[in-house]
Amino acid sequence: MSKADYYEVLGVSRDASDQELKSAYRQQAMKYHPDRNPGDHSAEERFKEASEAYQVLSDADKRAAYDRYGHAGVSGSGQGFGGPFGAGVDISDIFGDLFGEMFSMGGTGQRRTQRQQRGDDLRFDMTVDFEAAIFGYETDVKIRRQEPCEACKGSGSASRRGPATCVHCNGRGQVRFQQGFFSVARTCPACGGAGQVISDPCATCRGETRVTKELKLHVKVPPGVETGTRIRYAGEGDAGRAGAPKGDLYVVLSIRSHEFFQRDGHNLRCVLPISFPQAALGAEIEIPAIGGNVTLKIPEGTPSGKELRVRGKGIPFLNEKGSGDLIVKVMVEIPKKLNRAQRELVSQLAESLTVENKPASASFLEKMKDLFS
Numbered sequence: 001m002s003k004a005d006y007y008e009v010l011g012v013s014r015d016a017s018d019q020e021l022k023s024a025y026r027q028q029a030m031k032y033h034p035d036r037n038p039g040d041h042s043a044e045e046r047f048k049e050a051s052e053a054y055q056v057l058s059d060a061d062k063r064a065a066y067d068r069y070g071h072a073g074v075s076g077s078g079q080g081f082g083g084p085f086g087a088g089v090d091i092s093d094i095f096g097d098l099f100g101e102m103f104s105m106g107g108t109g110q111r112r113t114q115r116q117q118r119g120d121d122l123r124f125d126m127t128v129d130f131e132a133a134i135f136g137y138e139t140d141v142k143i144r145r146q147e148p149c150e151a152c153k154g155s156g157s158a159s160r161r162g163p164a165t166c167v168h169c170n171g172r173g174q175v176r177f178q179q180g181f182f183s184v185a186r187t188c189p190a191c192g193g194a195g196q197v198i199s200d201p202c203a204t205c206r207g208e209t210r211v212t213k214e215l216k217l218h219v220k221v222p223p224g225v226e227t228g229t230r231i232r233y234a235g236e237g238d239a240g241r242a243g244a245p246k247g248d249l250y251v252v253l254s255i256r257s258h259e260f261f262q263r264d265g266h267n268l269r270c271v272l273p274i275s276f277p278q279a280a281l282g283a284e285i286e287i288p289a290i291g292g293n294v295t296l297k298i299p300e301g302t303p304s305g306k307e308l309r310v311r312g313k314g315i316p317f318l319n320e321k322g323s324g325d326l327i328v329k330v331m332v333e334i335p336k337k338l339n340r341a342q343r344e345l346v347s348q349l350a351e352s353l354t355v356e357n358k359p360a361s362a363s364f365l366e367k368m369k370d371l372f373s
């Protein structure tokens with residue numbers, strides 16, 4: 001079930017503008033369009049992936065849900081991706097000005113210049129109590145991350161002069177040398193390819209421009225999360241080097257198990273022992289449920305193993321209203337260690353039972369008769 005990240009599919013950054021998304025999608029769609037790749041299955045898959053990614057990311061609401069919860073946040077709207085473009089994508093919008101643009105591109109600066117190295121994304125694993133996962137909750141967590149160095153204001157140099165152009169490579173990051181007929185380029189050994197060097201490194205960060213810090217982050221867990229749910233905090237990851245943008249922080253949840261309830265999608269399940277008289281005569285039993293007790297009605301003549309449903313007492317849906325159900329499986333307890341008087345009563349009961357009292361045995365015996373006659 002691991003789906004590719006929508007941003008990666010389109011090859012754009014997480015803060016890509018609508019225009020960037022559109023042109024990235026246009027490029028992918030041009031490249032992988034089934035008409036241009038007849039019979040190429042993997043191209044068709046890429047085309048569908050790109051269409052799905054664009055459909056989600058071009059919709060502000062869906063994009064926000066995706067950013068926060070990943071694929072789980074938009075999986076509810078999974079229908080309609082079947083067609084090559086998916087619903088909601090206006091084809092003329094995408095391809096309308098395509099040819100004009102192809103000519104105007106003509107090798108001029110459309111290609112993005114090398115991006116500054118964005119800070120790393122961070123992952124924070126968090127274990128959440130069973131009830132907290134159902135109702136949602138908020139807490140502060142401590143995280144360690146790279147922050148811009150305060151001593152040098154992120155410049156990396158003690159005098160705050162910042163980095164200077166590497167004299168060895170003249171800022172190119174590469175040095176060329178002749179090898180026979182060939183001119184060979186190598187990463188500049190003086191600056192490691194950065195094209196810049198810090199001659200007076202800051203004492204605090206040693207010229208790194210960043211330092212590791214521990215800080216508090218407020219985490220808000222929405223109701224209805226499950227193990228594996230990811231919450232994204234944009235720009236709460238590591239700071240980039242020398243003022244480059246920050247990465248993101250992902251809080252990844254795992255949910256503690258419960259002694260009485262088990263989760264089954266949005267339903268909750270539990271097993272409830274009931275007495276033989278309760279099963280035979282029917283009863284109303286108060287049972288614990290998430291958010292307070294509920295009354296469970298056991299109908300007269302309930303067989304052991306029967307599942308009874310309490311509507312709306314399950315787990316709230318993540319992105320819409322309503323909740324799943326509580327499903328109670330009743331197990332009839334057969335009385336043990338009967339005393340003399342009790343044995344007498346059960347014997348009397350047994351003698352008084354007729355065929356109508358035990359429909360399952362009756363039909364079983366009927367079948368056996370057919371088998372051996």
Ligand SMILES: [Zn+2]
Nearest residue numbers: 166169188191
């Ligand atoms: Zn250099």
Ligand SMILES: [Zn+2]
Nearest residue numbers: 149152202205
């Ligand atoms: Zn510093």
